[in-house]
Amino acid sequence: MTLSPAPTETTDTAAGLDVRDVSVVYRNGNRALDGATFSVPPGSITALVGINGSGKSTLFKALMGFVPLAGGTIGIMGLPVSEALRRNLVAYVPQSEEIDWSFPVLVEDVVMMGRYGHMNFLRMTRAKDRAAVDSALERVGMAAYRKRQIGELSGGQKKRVFLARALAQEGQVILLDEPFTGVDVTTEKQIIELLKALRAEGRVMLVSTHNLGSVPEFCDRAVLINRSILAEGPTEQTFTHSNLQKAFGGVLRHFVLGGQDLHDDDDERQVTVLTDDERPFVIYGEARGDTGKAGAPGTGGAEGDKR
Ligand SMILES: Nc1ncnc2c1ncn2[C@@H]1O[C@H](COP(=O)(O)OP(=O)(O)OP(=O)(O)O)[C@@H](O)[C@H]1O
Numbered sequence: 149m150t151l152s153p154a155p156t157e158t159t160d161t162a163a164g165l166d167v168r169d170v171s172v173v174y175r176n177g178n179r180a181l182d183g184a185t186f187s188v189p190p191g192s193i194t195a196l197v198g199i200n201g202s203g204k205s206t207l208f209k210a211l212m213g214f215v216p217l218a219g220g221t222i223g224i225m226g227l228p229v230s231e232a233l234r235r236n237l238v239a240y241v242p243q244s245e246e247i248d249w250s251f252p253v254l255v256e257d258v259v260m261m262g263r264y265g266h267m268n269f270l271r272m273t274r275a276k277d278r279a280a281v282d283s284a285l286e287r288v289g290m291a292a293y294r295k296r297q298i299g300e301l302s303g304g305q306k307k308r309v310f311l312a313r314a315l316a317q318e319g320q321v322i323l324l325d326e327p328f329t330g331v332d333v334t335t336e337k338q339i340i341e342l343l344k345a346l347r348a349e350g351r352v353m354l355v356s357t358h359n360l361g362s363v364p365e366f367c368d369r370a371v372l373i374n375r376s377i378l379a380e381g382p383t384e385q386t387f388t389h390s391n392l393q394k395a396f397g398g399v400l401r402h403f404v405l406g407g408q409d410l411h412d413d414d415d416e417r418q419v420t421v422l423t424d425d426e427r428p429f430v431i432y433g434e435a436r437g438d439t440g441k442a443g444a445p446g447t448g449g450a451e452g453d454k455r
Pocket residue numbers: 174175176178179180198199200201202203204205206207
């Protein structure tokens with residue numbers, strides 16, 4: 149694991165996350181991030197949205213100090229990445245595919261891993277660590293499963309255990325890489341409620357998701373990415389039809405209902421459904437033929453079924 153080089157880091161205190169002009173180039177020469185700039189204030193949830201390969205995971209890796217920056221600066225709660233990591237400020241909930249589920253480990257041990265940064269090098273658990281694990285498992289509703297092997301759980305239960313690990317860590321910045329993939333609607337709602345509670349506690353959350361329909365429901369802000377940042381800011385200003393078209397191009401499934409398909413009368417308004425294969429984003433009330441203009445704030449009202 150390579151840490152971000154110190155000279156490119158910043159001590160800006162203005163934002164929870166402050167990413168400025170960040171570029172990441174992999175060893176094979178692939179420039180996965182190119183001059184990415186955005187900020188995320190404390191007490192907010194920001195969606196990170198983009199097509200496969202647009203650099204979302206790379207951005208998380210940069211925030212976790214796993215890849216060096218080819219340029220730019222990252223500030224986390226006003227600290228350079230290395231210092232924020234040393235202080236255990238950043239918790240990461242990885243994509244399921246990144247985890248070896250055959251590794252024999254109990255649920256409670258996974259959550260205890262969140263406490264490692266608070267322990268000394270002998271990793272002696274104290275009452276405080278056990279209490280943090282108990283409370284985190286309770287909070288995600290997984291206390292009854294604590295003695296189960298992690299590999300025996302369902303996809304949604306595994307996600308909740310990794311969320312519990314982030315809670316036990318007491319991270320102030322929580323990075324969630326596609327937390328809704330493979331989870332049912334009930335678990336999705338539980339996760340969203342938990343994220344809202346964490347927001348109320350003043351934490352900073354960055355959530356990568358292909359679940360477009362849920363973004364306006366719980367994210368205050370959105371960052372649309374395709375190697376560089378296409379749009380960033382409050383959801384109602386950034387999560388618009390034209391910006392989504394920009395971010396996804398022809399990749400996004402796009403349905404427009406209007407005319408006799410939707411109305412019995414001569415109502416001109418249309419319903420536009422944009423989907424990246426997970427829960428769709430629904431835009432009401434765009435006039436016919438007006439697809440290029442920023443849409444009304446999405447309601448996320450369509451209860452799209454899980455895959
Ligand atoms: N270790 C690596 N070495 C070289 N290139 C890589 C490496 N990891 C990722 N890439 C490339 O960098 C680009 C961004 O990948 P990244 O995994 O960040 O995308 P993503 O937005 O997270 O995609 P997804 O939605 O599929 O998870 C892609 O072109 C990918 O092929």
